[in-house]
Amino acid sequence: MEIELGIQNVTRPVTFNSDEPAEQIQNTIDQALAQHAPIVLMDNKSRRFIVPADALGYAIIGSETRHAVGFGALS
Numbered sequence: 001m002e003i004e005l006g007i008q009n010v011t012r013p014v015t016f017n018s019d020e021p022a023e024q025i026q027n028t029i030d031q032a033l034a035q036h037a038p039i040v041l042m043d044n045k046s047r048r049f050i051v052p053a054d055a056l057g058y059a060i061i062g063s064e065t066r067h068a069v070g071f072g073a074l075s
Contacts, residue, residue: 006057
């Protein structure tokens, strides 16, 4: 799923793909915001993204649905 993080005073958003469930990502962000701790997320290439919670402007968590690619059965 695609995740987009908007960071204050940064022109471009940080966008990456993660294999973690959307609920887990949201819980990680919520806990970090409540504790004013860094938000630590991992992408599907095992890279860590660390964002200060107080600098987070927004977070967009994409859908978990895998979309089919291709033309399907043509008759």
